[in-house]
Amino acid sequence: MSSMLFSWKGLRAGKYDEGVLEALNRDEAVYLLKTDGVVITQLSQSDVLPKTKPIEDSSAKKKRRGSANLKQLVIFTKKLQTMLVAGLSIVETFEMLKDQTPSKMLPILEEMLEDINQGVPLSEAFGKHDHVFDVVFVNMVRAGESSGQLDEFLLKVIDYLERQIRIRKSIKAALTYPVVLLVVAIAVVACMLIMVVPVFEELFSGSGNQLPLATQIIVDISNGVRDPATMLPILSIIGGIILLHKILIKKYDGYAYSVDKFALRLPIVKGMILNSTLSKISMVQGNLYEAGVSMVETMDISMSTVKSRPIKSSLDDVKRGVYSGEPLSSLFKSFPEIYPPTFTALVEVGEKSGNLGDMFSSISQYFSENFDDSVKEFTDLLEPIMIIFMGVTIGFILIAMYLPMFNIGNAI
Structure with missing residues (x-):
């Protein structure tokens, strides 16, 4: 269109x-x-x-003042919700929260309290600090104000933030052990190349015999690692490639889109990205839709929470289709590589039953559990790969160093 x-x-x-x-x-x-x-x-x-x-x-x-991490936002929102349930006014609540807030977040609360005293709605006061409170946070608060159920929607905000924390913790936990193994492997290999291999090289140089190919490769690598004239250009090239990659992602949407699209082609990584993203957008759409926010606006807000450019592009196309009056499930079916049959089928059931908001909540829970399974699958696969890599690398170096000795023994 x-x-x-x-x-x-x-x-x-x-x-x-x-x-x-x-x-x-x-x-x-x-x-x-x-x-x-x-x-x-x-x-x-x-x-x-x-x-x-x-x-x-x-x-x-206006200069952005103050900052807060996800954990601090959860604590702040929980306190805000509890005080409102207790019957305190917004002004009284923020006055009390000022004395319980980390120093980095204090400037934000001071500015918000000033705005609230001037009659600015709470959601608008949050919206002025979009570097801390994202569009989902702000619109959930706005929906709570409009429906007169601010405390209920703050609970949904807390759930949204805690899911974000849980996703990050799951990914961090999945990567911790493999990363530790990789660091140990690199340290051991570096130690062998710098300290052990030169000893063997000096021992073999006196024999006058030609070194086996594997041994010569390890010796050459060891000499290169210990020679700054060789290492500096290599490190510079690696650093330049990483820097160029970051610049291209920031300045060229086509390149960034291709990188994100490639990530969605990696089997296990694709599952982690899709499950976490579908869980997040379903939760956002379900909560906002139940609050009476139009589907077009919920799609717009959902897009702002997505980092993967192919998924964001698909949501933009779905939003345009909603403007044209097409069924939501049919629009999602146009992107089978992103939205699996389970997702589209549940959305279709929600449309036909008139309980789309509840169905989105169920979809969010379903893909949240799938995300946990994807993380476990990723960990189960990555750990043996790292162990095998570590064993093969160190084993190759050791065998290469002892090959000349075996040759000498055979000659005798």
Whole structure:
């Protein structure tokens, strides 16, 4: 479906402004403008881009103050929810939280308390600190304010944050043992190349015999490792490749998309990425949909939580299909490589039964359990691979060092 241009006039940040935007239809144009904080006074279809002065967001100029990690956010949200359930007002709650908050997060609470005292809604106060409170956090709070069930939605925020922590812990736990093995293997190999191999080399040099190929390879590698003139260019090349990779990912979307797409082709890695992502977007969509947020907006919010570019692109296509009135399950079925039959079937059941919000919650739980299985499968596979790699590498060095001795023994 082709996009259209719409010219608009309205109020933004208390000032009159006008501009042009691209959207599929008028409804999407209205939604995009409202999301951008514009109070629309005029909106019409346009064929020509007007020469307008770019709009600068004053909030972007404002220096970001304060920070918080996920664990601190969970503790903060739990305290906030508990105090609200106890009947304290928002102002009283934030006054008390100021005395219980880590110093790095304190500037955020001070600014939020100032905004709340001026009548700014809580969700908007959170939204001004998007470097700490992501779009899911802010919209969950907004949904809680709109429905009058803020304490209930704060519990859902806590669940969302705790799942994020659990996913990170699972990945960290899965990688810890293999990484330790890799570090030990590298340390042992480096020690042998730097300290052990030179001793054998000196021993063999006096014999006058030609070294076996395997032994000569190890000796050459040892000499290269101990020679700065050889190692510095190699390390520089490796560092340059890593730096170039990071630059290409940041500046070229096509390259970054290809990298993410390649990750989705790796069997076990694909399972981990898809299960964690599908669990997350299902939870977000289920909670927001139950709160009365439109499906288009929930899709938009879900996209902001996804890091994989192919998955994000598929969600954008699904969102465009929702604008056209197509069934959600049919749209997901258009991307079988991302959304498995179980996912699309459960979404279809939710659509037909009218319990899409509850069904998304079930889907989230299902793929969360699948993610745990994927992590275990990844760990079970990676550990023996690392052990075999370590054994083969060290074994090859040892055999290569003793081969000349075997040859001498056979000659005798």
